[in-house]
Amino acid sequence: MDAFGSGGLAAVAVEPLAKRLGTTKGSFYWHFPHREALVAAALALWEQRSTSATIEALAGEADPAVRLRLLFTRVSGYAGQSQVEANLLAATSHELVGEVVRRVVQRRISYVVGLFAEVGFGKGEATRRGVLAYAAYVGHDELAARLPGALPLRGPASLGRYVDTVLDLLLRDAPERT
Numbered sequence: 484m485d486a487f488g489s490g491g492l493a494a495v496a497v498e499p500l501a502k503r504l505g506t507t508k509g510s511f512y513w514h515f516p517h518r519e520a521l522v523a524a525a526l527a528l529w530e531q532r533s534t535s536a537t538i539e540a541l542a543g544e545a546d547p548a549v550r551l552r553l554l555f556t557r558v559s560g561y562a563g564q565s566q567v568e569a570n571l572l573a574a575t576s577h578e579l580v581g582e583v584v585r586r587v588v589q590r591r592i593s594y595v596v597g598l599f600a601e602v603g604f605g606k607g608e609a610t611r612r613g614v615l616a617y618a619a620y621v622g623h624d625e626l627a628a629r630l631p632g633a634l635p636l637r638g639p640a641s642l643g644r645y646v647d648t649v650l651d652l653l654l655r656d657a658p659e660r661t
Contacts, residue, residue, distance in 0.1 A: 486499075486525075487525060487571065488566045490570075491566075491574055492522070492571075492574040495518070495521060495522050496518060497518055497521065519579060522579055522580070526571075526580065527583075529567060530587050533567075533568070533587075534591060537557065537558070540557075541554060548602055548650075548657075551595070551598050551650060551653075552650055554598075555616075555646045556646050558620055559620070559642055559645065560639075560642060561624075562627035562628070563627025563628050563634075565628070566628045568621075568624050568625075568628065569625050572584060592613055592614060592617045595616050595617055596610050596612075597609075599653075602654065602657050602658075603657055603659070604657065612653050616649075616653055
């Protein structure tokens, strides 16, 4: 994952990684029969850590609006700490990367749309708000990763106000829940 973050898909190569880790190419081929298997394993790890684990961590919260707030706070806090997401999006023309990233994006959007539906929005409105929420996340992460320091959000209080603003806008006119 560090290689994806620092150099994108091109950096996920056996020889440079072996050198970086102080091991032999042979030890890589002991675990992975070819580079594509290494890429697939890295993508599976990314999917589990960045999507499955995040969704599982929020499962204990019953209130969908609170889950949205926790989700946005968590992912906005990670923005710019790594370029993995930005580099994976840039590598979607690679068949394997594109397949996994597409699946992850669809799962994430579906999850967020589901949260808006649980809040009480109808299917169409929940979809529009979920897509907008996900697009805001991607844009925020991309800017933070590609232009470190460019976003004028400094510190937890500023980030908290940003998350509050985004969610206040996205949850505006939410149906009353009983």
